[in-house]
Amino acid sequence: MSDSLSRYPNPIIPEQNAMNDPRNTLASGPDSHEINLDALWMKIVDESRACCDPLLGSFFNACVHRHPHFSAALADIIGRKLGDTSISPSALTHLIQETYRHSPPLVSIAAADLIAVMMRDAACSNLVTPFLFFKGFHSIQAHRIAHWLWQQDRPFLALHMQSRISEVFAVDIHPAARLGQRVMIDHGTGVVIGETAVIDDDVSILQAVTLGGTGKIEQDRHPKVRRGVLIGAGAKVLGNVEIGEGAKIGAGSIVLENVLPYTTVVGNPARPVGIKHKDMPGISMDLSLPPIDYVI
Template sequence: QPFLYFKGFQAIQAHRISHWLWTQGRETLAFHFQSRMSELFQVDIHPAAQLGAGLFFDHGTGIVIGETAVVGDEVSMLHAVTLGGTGAERGDRHPKIGRGVLLGAGAKVLGNITIGDYAKIASGSVVLKPVPAHCTAAGVPARLVNCPTGEQPARTMDHTLADIAYDFVI
């Protein structure tokens, strides 16, 4: 079924083709292929972006990944995630995402920062500073809210925050 129906899977495979074209010096063809992919899947990944193995786009719509971004193995991204630049940097200007990271729906990770292995980025968060391994970042701008050890959130799709004192009432 993934081959026929999951556009996130299809978008990743299409990116792998455009990335291969890019590495072979066929930039114009890579951009053309990427442009068609973006129209078809509503997923915009620069052909130079480096994506690891076992990547999962759940509800792939609206994902944007910039040119110098690096995404580790076994990362899970929900819809509307952006791995972009801040506009204030040149050269290497996009995030580096570690192994097994979970990026919640609508998360924005901006700038040349590192998200450590097995970290979680909460839905709707705007991350402007590095996040250590196994930690959870949430908010606008994001702050660290939890740093347990040993979890693999991208595998379990665990969005929960354990033992947190909430400072608001709904």
């Protein structure tokens, strides 16, 4: 990671280990209120200027260089991607900017999400890459707008946003679903999160994960995912079950019951394996599994 943040008065990245690589630390990343948004934006601009491909010059200018700050650029990116004949990109961008104006914490939370992606994703060594190119990050930020609209009693506009997120990013999150901060959806394709689902801080979700219901129950019917959980690719968590803090769900597992904190579960149906771990897999991104002595 570049040390160019050292010239800023309030660093936005937690102190790193001796290797100075954000992916080697188990720190979750800063809380949204701790982030210096001006320093974050200067860092993104610096990284974008390091791109030497002339074919991307106009792209970087449109998405980064012409914007005065982080929230303006993020609103423009989401508006461009999700705008259509129903709501034009410019109108949607304006809606998102107004949402950020009415709810400033959404901007800081987006910044916290972005830093979390850089720190956890082994394929990412900077901020500008997920900011411009990672649809998992984009889908979460678009959902946060839809959720705010849902809370403001604008359900059809929120549902329109949900529909566009699903069409463009292949990520389907009901606008009523509640997400904490420093949440990462990696790759994103095929992720489904139901209406009454709750995802706490520092959770990481890989592609093709479903947090779904088990029928037509109208009440609380979707999973509650606690802090620091890691959900592997293709896992299905169904019903009003609680995935305890720091738990890990193996790829392809079908979870139908509560999962205890700091426990690894795998299989169909999922069952605990190995001994309890001590770290937060959603932060460390430890995808390893203990020895398994049965056929999954």
